[in-house]
Amino acid sequence: MIWLTLREHRAQLAVMALTATLLALGLFVMGNYAAAERIALGVDTCIPLPNTNSNCVDLSVEWMRRIGPAPYLVGALLLVPALAASFVGGPLFGGELERGTHRLALTQAVSRVRWGATKIGLALAIALACAVVLAQLGWSARVLNGLPGGIKTPFDGFEVDGPPMVGYWLFGIGVGGLIGAWSRRALTGMFVGLLLFVGARALVGFELRPYYEPPLVAYDRTDWFARQAPSYPSGAWVLHTQDVDAQDRPVDSREMDRLMQRFGPSAMAGGPTNPADYLATVGVRKRIIYQPAERYAKFQWIELGIFTSLAAGCALLTIVLMRRRDA
Amino acid sequence: MTIVLETSGLTKRYGRTDALRGCDLSLAGGKVTGLVGPNGAGKTTLLNIAVGLHRPTAGRIRVLGLDPWREGVALLSRIGFVAQDRPLHGGFTVAETLEIGRRLNPRWDQAYALARVKHFGLPLDRRVRSLSTGQRAQVALTLALGKRPEVLLLDEPVANLDPVARLELLEELMGVFAEDGPSDALVREHVLVSGPRRAEHERAEGEVIEVRQAERQTTRLLRGHATQSDDGTEVRPATLEEIVVGYLRSEREEVPQ
Numbered sequence: 001m002i003w004l005t006l007r008e009h010r011a012q013l014a015v016m017a018l019t020a021t022l023l024a025l026g027l028f029v030m031g032n033y034a035a036a037e038r039i040a041l042g043v044d045t046c047i048p049l050p051n052t053n054s055n056c057v058d059l060s061v062e063w064m065r066r067i068g069p070a071p072y073l074v075g076a077l078l079l080v081p082a083l084a085a086s087f088v089g090g091p092l093f094g095g096e097l098e099r100g101t102h103r104l105a106l107t108q109a110v111s112r113v114r115w116g117a118t119k120i121g122l123a124l125a126i127a128l129a130c131a132v133v134l135a136q137l138g139w140s141a142r143v144l145n146g147l148p149g150g151i152k153t154p155f156d157g158f159e160v161d162g163p164p165m166v167g168y169w170l171f172g173i174g175v176g177g178l179i180g181a182w183s184r185r186a187l188t189g190m191f192v193g194l195l196l197f198v199g200a201r202a203l204v205g206f207e208l209r210p211y212y213e214p215p216l217v218a219y220d221r222t223d224w225f226a227r228q229a230p231s232y233p234s235g236a237w238v239l240h241t242q243d244v245d246a247q248d249r250p251v252d253s254r255e256m257d258r259l260m261q262r263f264g265p266s267a268m269a270g271g272p273t274n275p276a277d278y279l280a281t282v283g284v285r286k287r288i289i290y291q292p293a294e295r296y297a298k299f300q301w302i303e304l305g306i307f308t309s310l311a312a313g314c315a316l317l318t319i320v321l322m323r324r325r326d327a
Numbered sequence: 328m329t330i331v332l333e334t335s336g337l338t339k340r341y342g343r344t345d346a347l348r349g350c351d352l353s354l355a356g357g358k359v360t361g362l363v364g365p366n367g368a369g370k371t372t373l374l375n376i377a378v379g380l381h382r383p384t385a386g387r388i389r390v391l392g393l394d395p396w397r398e399g400v401a402l403l404s405r406i407g408f409v410a411q412d413r414p415l416h417g418g419f420t421v422a423e424t425l426e427i428g429r430r431l432n433p434r435w436d437q438a439y440a441l442a443r444v445k446h447f448g449l450p451l452d453r454r455v456r457s458l459s460t461g462q463r464a465q466v467a468l469t470l471a472l473g474k475r476p477e478v479l480l481l482d483e484p485v486a487n488l489d490p491v492a493r494l495e496l497l498e499e500l501m502g503v504f505a506e507d508g509p510s511d512a513l514v515r516e517h518v519l520v521s522g523p524r525r526a527e528h529e530r531a532e533g534e535v536i537e538v539r540q541a542e543r544q545t546t547r548l549l550r551g552h553a554t555q556s557d558d559g560t561e562v563r564p565a566t567l568e569e570i571v572v573g574y575l576r577s578e579r580e581e582v583p584q
Contacts, residue, residue, distance in 0.1 A: 003430055007423060008416060100414040104470075107378050108431035109404035326381040 001110055001118040008096075009119075012088045013126050019083075020130035023076055024137060030070040031140025037066050038143070060146070067144065074141045077134060077160045081168040084127060085197040089176015090190030092123055093318065097184040106327050116181075116322035120315045123173050131169035138162050154296045155237035159205070163300045167307025172197050174314030181318045204306060210239045212302045213295060218288045222279050224256065235293030246283030259284065329356040330389075331478050332377060337386035339372050346372040349386070359501065371411050374482045378408045391477060404433050407476030411483050413467040417456035421449050424466055428473045440473035461492035468496075 006013070038044060043063050046056035093116075096102045105115055138161030145157055158164065175196050180189025218233060222243050243251040251259075263278050272278045291299070330353055337350040347369040354360055362370050375381040376388055379395035379402065388395060393402040415424060421444060429435045444451065447465045449458070455466060464484065471479060484500070485493040 001431065004427055007419065007426075100410065100412060101416055102414075103380060103410040104414045104416070104427070105431070106380060107403055107408040107410065108428065109400050109433060109474075110431045111400045326375075 001114055002122060004105065005119050005122045008101075009088070009092065009123070012091065013123065016084050016088050017126060017130060019080055020134060023073065023080060024133050026070075026073050027077070027134075027137040027140040027144075030067065030073060031137065031143050034063075034067045034070060034140075035143045038063055041066075064146070071144045071146070074144050074160055077137075077141055077165070080134075081131070081165070081172045082194060082197055084130075084169060085172025085176040086190040086194040088123055088127070089173045090180045090188075090193045091186040092119055092173075092177045092180055092189075093322070094180025094183060094189035095186035097181065098186050102327055112323050112327075113319060116319040120174070120177050120318055123177065124170055124311065124315065127169045127173045128166065131166040134169075135162050135165045138165075153235050153237050154293060155291070155299075158209075158296075158300070158303075159201075161300070163304035164307070167304040167311070168201065170311035171200065171307040171314070174311035174318075175200070178314040178318045178321075181321050200307075200310065204303065208306070209299065209303065210237075210291065212299050213291070215239055215289045215291055218290065220286045220288060221276060222284050222286045224276070224279065224284075233288075233290060233292055235296075236288075236290040237293075238288060238290045240289040242287050243284055244287045246285075248287065251284055256284075330354065331356045332388075332390050334373075334388045335386060337373070337376065337388050338384050339369070339376060339381060340384040347376070347383075371482055374408070374480050375410075377480060378406065379403065380410075404474065405477045407471030407474050407479040409467045409471045409481045409484055411486070413464055413484075415455045415463060415467055415470075418454060420452050420454055421458075421466055422451040424455055424470060425451075425473065428470045432474045434475050435473055436475050437473070439475070440469050443469045443472065460487050461489070461496075464488060464492070464496060468500075 041059050041063050043056070043059045046059050049055050093102075096105075102115075106112060138157065141160035142154075142157045145160075154161075159168075172193075176189055176193030179193040179196065180186060183189060183192070216233075224243060243256075245251050245255075259279065259282060260275070262282075263275055266278060267273050272281055332352060332354040334350050334352045337347055337352075338345065339347040346367075350369070350373065352373075362373065364370055372381065376383050377390050377395055379399035382396045390402055391405055395402050416427075419427075425437070425440050425444065428440065429437050441451075444466070447462070449462055449465060455463060458466065468481075468484065471481075481500070485496055488496060
């Protein structure tokens with residue numbers, strides 16, 4: 001059965017493995033090159049001239065010029081699992097059911113469960129191998145993203161780094177396979193599988209990931225008047241900032257107007273003469289809701305867990321579908 | 328004589344449509360049976376249920392004493408089946424197609440399969456896609472016969488074939504059964520063939536064993552004896568197809584190869 005699966009899907013599986021290999025090679029070579037150039041140019045050790053940082057910006061621009069289109073490799077890292085979902089997952093069962101060749105396999109002395117499990121299992125295994133290799137290259141993606149310079153938080157490279165990557169690959173194959181099997185159409189599997197893949201990624205990324213653990217809250221001086229360098233907790237993933245009053249109620253602009261009408265009288269009466277100081281004394285402050293940097297690794301494993309479970313669920317459902325349905 | 332296929336009250340419903348309703352059948356071994364009826368009579372449905380591809384809605388079916396849906400693997404190693412439209416992987420070569428049979432069937436006879444493919448002049452390294460319809464039919468049939476099945480089930484094996492190929496395939500099928508004989512069997516027990524036309528099956532001097540008619544379905548079963556002697560001659564009007572076949576054959580024999 002393994003032989004048949006490999007022979008039948010060798011083109012797609014080979015293209016998937018080859019794409020992953022080339023991408024890994026590209027990331028490895030370009031990541032090293034970009035990192036070396038960065039050091040050679042001194043991008044990260046640049047000291048801004050007084051009153052300007054144009055000298056440092058120039059170095060960054062020169063670095064970008066030297067690495068050329070390499071940052072697109074990071075985009076490819078996000079794109080390739082989606083393509084695998086579509087081109088490998090979709091036709092895995094969909095193409096076979098559409099052409100009727102499943103009746104050829106299923107009337108040999110082979111059980112439906114073995115047939116379904118071998119197909120999905122093998123595709124998942126090869127996707128896993130691709131993903132594990134690419135997951136080692138998160139450092140390269142971070143370099144190419146230019147993060148070491150203006151690095152704010154490791155969370156910026158969350159989706160191209162380590163464990164989540166593996167989850168995405170597995171889930172892509174699983175969801176493509178399931179939709180193809182369910183619809184009995186390769187194209188439906190490819191298209192709807194891709195939509196569900198992107199949808200699930202977006203849903204998890206925007207709605208679930210920020211709350212894998214209850215976010216922390218920090219307070220800072222409001223920057224309503226004076227733009228100041230934010231003193232966020234180092235490396236934190238800031239989810240939300242808002243001006244609030246002493247009771248944590250949001251302060252909107254109308255409320256701010258109302259408060260500022262009393263600024264004059266307050267200053268006359270000996271209060272702070274700086275509006276920012278005045279706002280601080282009346283309890284206005286900036287509330288920062290964030291995830292601290294030290295949760296990064298844990299979040300990565302949670303994300304891997306979610307997508308791996310989804311992939312396993314899809315695979316299981318596919319096998320059950322194949323087992324119970326008229327072929 | 329053993330009963331190779333037995334159904335009672337076999338019913339298959341697709342949505343609101345009854346594809347098969349209360350089908351009672353009992354086919355004894357050592358025979359070639361034609362399953363004849365118009366489109367929609369339920370021939371394909373019956374065969375699909377018999378090989379475990381479809382699950383009956385109601386009723387009971389036993390093939391070689393096994394339940395095809397529950398005991399599919401055990402049954403499928405003992406029966407050969409060619410599905411409607413003869414599904415094959417177009418990108419596989421002939422040799423790779425036989426490899427499917429070899430790897431997935433415990434009783435596969437590779438020597439026989441290779442000999443059969445060679446007999447029909449099918450190049451092993453040709454892709455199935457590039458073969459003619461008739462050649463493809465032979466590959467599909469070889470895949471079914473290579474299992475050394477006790478029962479051979481063929482769903483419209485001659486559909487889409489030209490008249491000559493059609494006749495040759497049917498004669499060859501009869502030969503498979505007759506030459507190897509029910510005792511030392513290539514196909515030991517039974518060949519069940521479905522098709523929309525009566526002529527092909529009646530040639531084998533079929534005897535109508537059962538005529539079933541319902542509002543929307545007509546299934547006519549013919550039982551023919553494969554090991555017929557040629558002494559009996561039959562006088563009847565020739566069909567158009569037979570005239571065409573006769574013409575094509577005579578033409579072909581005259582042309583030097």
